[in-house]
Amino acid sequence: MFIYLDNASTTKPCAEAVQSAVAAMTENFGNPSSLHRVGLDAQIAVDNARKIIADSIGADSSNIFFTSGATESNNLALRGICSAYGRKRRKIVASSVEHASVEETLSALEKSGFEVVRVSPESDGKFYSADFLNACDDNTVMITMMYVNNETGYILPIKETFQAVKRKYPDIITHTDCVQAYMKIPFKANALNADLISLSGHKIHAVKGTGVLYIKKGVRVIPVMTGGKQEKGIRSGTESVPLICAFGSAVEKYNPTIKERYQAVSALKSRLLANISAIDGISVNSAEDASPYIINISMGKRSEIMLHFLESKGIYVSSGSACSKGQQSGVLSEFGVSDKNADSALRISITAETTESELDEFVKILREGMATLRG
Amino acid sequence: MKEIVLVKYGEMVLKGLNKRTFEDMLTKNIKRRLKSLGHFQLTSAQSTTYITPLDEDADLGEVVERVGKIFGIASLCRACVCEKDFNDIKVKTIEYLDDILRNAKTFKVNAKRSDKAFPMKSPEICAELGGILLENYPNLTVDVKNPEITVTVEVRDTNAYVHAENIKGAGGLPVGSSGKALLLLSGGIDSPVAGYMMAKRGIRISAIHYVSPPYTSDRAQLKVEELCSKLTEYCGGIAFFCVPFTEIQEAIKDNCPEEYFTIIMRRLMMEIAQRIAENDNDLALITGESVGQVASQTMAAIACTDAVCRMPVFRPCIGMDKIEIIDIARKIDTFETSIEPYEDCCTVFTPQHPKVKPKLENIEKAQAKFDFEPLIQKAVENTVMKTFDYRK
Numbered sequence: 001m002f003i004y005l006d007n008a009s010t011t012k013p014c015a016e017a018v019q020s021a022v023a024a025m026t027e028n029f030g031n032p033s034s035l036h037r038v039g040l041d042a043q044i045a046v047d048n049a050r051k052i053i054a055d056s057i058g059a060d061s062s063n064i065f066f067t068s069g070a071t072e073s074n075n076l077a078l079r080g081i082c083s084a085y086g087r088k089r090r091k092i093v094a095s096s097v098e099h100a101s102v103e104e105t106l107s108a109l110e111k112s113g114f115e116v117v118r119v120s121p122e123s124d125g126k127f128y129s130a131d132f133l134n135a136c137d138d139n140t141v142m143i144t145m146m147y148v149n150n151e152t153g154y155i156l157p158i159k160e161t162f163q164a165v166k167r168k169y170p171d172i173i174t175h176t177d178c179v180q181a182y183m184k185i186p187f188k189a190n191a192l193n194a195d196l197i198s199l200s201g202h203k204i205h206a207v208k209g210t211g212v213l214y215i216k217k218g219v220r221v222i223p224v225m226t227g228g229k230q231e232k233g234i235r236s237g238t239e240s241v242p243l244i245c246a247f248g249s250a251v252e253k254y255n256p257t258i259k260e261r262y263q264a265v266s267a268l269k270s271r272l273l274a275n276i277s278a279i280d281g282i283s284v285n286s287a288e289d290a291s292p293y294i295i296n297i298s299m300g301k302r303s304e305i306m307l308h309f310l311e312s313k314g315i316y317v318s319s320g321s322a323c324s325k326g327q328q329s330g331v332l333s334e335f336g337v338s339d340k341n342a343d344s345a346l347r348i349s350i351t352a353e354t355t356e357s358e359l360d361e362f363v364k365i366l367r368e369g370m371a372t373l374r375g
Numbered sequence: 376m377k378e379i380v381l382v383k384y385g386e387m388v389l390k391g392l393n394k395r396t397f398e399d400m401l402t403k404n405i406k407r408r409l410k411s412l413g414h415f416q417l418t419s420a421q422s423t424t425y426i427t428p429l430d431e432d433a434d435l436g437e438v439v440e441r442v443g444k445i446f447g448i449a450s451l452c453r454a455c456v457c458e459k460d461f462n463d464i465k466v467k468t469i470e471y472l473d474d475i476l477r478n479a480k481t482f483k484v485n486a487k488r489s490d491k492a493f494p495m496k497s498p499e500i501c502a503e504l505g506g507i508l509l510e511n512y513p514n515l516t517v518d519v520k521n522p523e524i525t526v527t528v529e530v531r532d533t534n535a536y537v538h539a540e541n542i543k544g545a546g547g548l549p550v551g552s553s554g555k556a557l558l559l560l561s562g563g564i565d566s567p568v569a570g571y572m573m574a575k576r577g578i579r580i581s582a583i584h585y586v587s588p589p590y591t592s593d594r595a596q597l598k599v600e601e602l603c604s605k606l607t608e609y610c611g612g613i614a615f616f617c618v619p620f621t622e623i624q625e626a627i628k629d630n631c632p633e634e635y636f637t638i639i640m641r642r643l644m645m646e647i648a649q650r651i652a653e654n655d656n657d658l659a660l661i662t663g664e665s666v667g668q669v670a671s672q673t674m675a676a677i678a679c680t681d682a683v684c685r686m687p688v689f690r691p692c693i694g695m696d697k698i699e700i701i702d703i704a705r706k707i708d709t710f711e712t713s714i715e716p717y718e719d720c721c722t723v724f725t726p727q728h729p730k731v732k733p734k735l736e737n738i739e740k741a742q743a744k745f746d747f748e749p750l751i752q753k754a755v756e757n758t759v760m761k762t763f764d765y766r767k
Contacts, residue, residue, distance in 0.1 A: 167478055191437070
């Protein structure tokens with residue numbers, strides 16, 4: 001048995017993505033910067049992917065910059081904006097539940113002298129745009145908020161917040177990490193009022209090692225890497241043509257079905273939650289209106305024990321509060337989950353390709369684990 | 376609460392009996408531009424087009440962004456639709472503008488009552504609504520001269536509308552209302568600006584570009600195609616003609632004096648452009664020339680080029696300096712593309728010392744030494760056409 005329920009960590013590349021990556025490695029292998037035809041063909045392939053991704057978020061191709069992944073996109077966004085605009089304005093506002101690639105970068109910026117204000121959810125476990133707006137002032141250089149939380153699926157009110165912030169402080173740069181929202185929730189860059197958006201390839205059935213930073217026209221980002229001035233100097237380094245092509249193909253495949261898949265995944269989530277609710281001792285950490293793609297539960301047994309038990313039966317989930325390799329991130333406690341529940345949290349992340357019978361099997365094994373596991 | 380976009384016409388309101396033609400053209404252009412964005416209903420009345428979204432999740436921000444670049448429009452704004460009843464106007468104003476009013480310090484109310492049957496006069500609406508807003512928002516004070524927020528109430532035929540923004544439109548006349556012309560697009564900074572400026576006068580643009588492989592590269596052509604594609608945001612769809620020009624350039628190089636190279640080349644370009652234009656039903660040519668900018672753009676040189684022209688040549692950049700042209704290029708987002716460093720046909724074989732004051736008779740004599748006609752015909756025959764539509 002092989003049931004993969006850890007799609008928020010990574011997804012299986014779709015056939016289209018694999019195919020275009022292979023084509024770019026075997027046939028279209030040129031360096032996009034070469035002046036000859038082989039190079040030009042590679043550049044055309046990269047620009048084709050760029051256009052597909054731009055269209056998917058209602059942007060222009062010239063706003064899309066390829067990176068090695070969302071971690072780099074987030075680094076580039078935060079560090080690049082702070083270098084460009086942070087000489088006088090020294091404050092950054094962020095949510096308290098950001099992914100490590102944002103959170104750790106914020107910590108690094110803090111060490112170099114920036115003040116970071118982390119806005120937490122209120123006691124009801126929800127974020128309010130007014131709290132973010134109140135944290136901003138004339139000294140604020142940027143605000144960064146993820147769209148969908150990677151551990152709980154919680155959807156942050158970025159649209160409202162960015163709108164309010166831009167209205168009151170037009171100079172504050174807005175950045176959002178949309179890794180867990182992209183291709184899952186329909187959004188357009190303009191409608192989000194976002195100046196910068198980070199995207200990842202491997203979370204949407206493309207390949208690891210590629211990401212995007214959307215930079216709104218007129219927003220200045222100082223590059224972190226220097227070199228051959230690829231990507232208009234924003235991100236030097238020869239473009240990974242195969243990975244970029246795979247990214248484009250995956251978006252081409254999944255973009256038209258965002259709404260349908262959202263509904264299908266919502267139905268899967270409801271079914272899963274209904275079945276889980278019949279098991280004693282399990283509580284759900286994800287909010288009801290969270291992204292249906294991520295379901296975070298606590299079940300009273302230590303996460304790792306249950307994770308390995310499920311693994312022994314061929315079911316793969318993630319421990320619910322681990323950013324990487326078992327380290328607790330503290331995000332669940334921000335959402336008001338007790339330490340004990342955080343220790344026993346599991347994250348089940350599904351796709352539209354997950355089947356009902358897979359989820360039923362998961363529930364069956366989970367029930368078995370609940371009955372037999374100790375501690 | 377229903378939100379729509381109001382589009383107010385530009386100078387075409389000054390038109391007389393043929394105003395309708397301009398209105399229809401504008402409506403058609405708006406419709407085409409919004410097609411990929413969902414379903415919208417367009418109605419026109421009182422020199423205004425009302426864009427009503429029919430889809431629930433319509434992105435009005437994007438509508439404003441796109442329509443803001445369509446020529447023929449003086450201003451546009453997102454507005455809230457109200458009943459023609461002061462109470463409803465009051466309630467909706469507070470509901471619709473709450474966020475803005477809460478964060479502002481000064482405001483004024485502006486009322487326009489085109490429906491004179493409405494019981495309150497404009498000043499009464501202003502006073503009454505202003506008073507209510509002052510009561511509801513203690514943070515606000517009235518400033519009629521320089522307010523942060525101008526709340527506008529428009530009482531029109533079927534409804535009243537409230538809004539607090541007035542975005543400047545692109546101005547000009549609807550593209551297509553003045554006919555078609557052919558733009559000589561080199562890949563430099565000036566020619567896209569020239570195309571933009573003539574489109575503003577209602578001209579639908581086709582573009583012509585000359586390629587000389589191997590002296591010019593595929594990338595140079597792609598750059599020009601990218602410029603075309605960027606121009607579509609303002610000019611609408613563009614037919615792009617790509618002329619193979621290598622043989623002609625080699626023939627000039629081989630047979631004509633070096634100092635006349637550029638002038639003769641430009642005369643031949645004009646000749647080819649006119650033949651393409653005649654086939655494409657274009658009534659004029661457009662170039663990005665600006666007096667004195669380079670040797671081929673001195674008055675004497677332009678006179679020599681013009682001598683072969685049978686149709687009008689529009690040169691909207693003629694009296695502008697480079698900085699002014701660059702400002703427009705930046706505004707229409709062609710600048711960054713234009714400065715990509717690929718050699719184009721105009722810089723191939725550039726003479727060391729071109730004639731800045733050429734005499735027409737000398738040029739004609741020099742050009743007559745070689746029969747370019749067969750090459751011109753061949754170039755026209757082998758011209759490839761491509762069409763560009765909106766980028767998104």
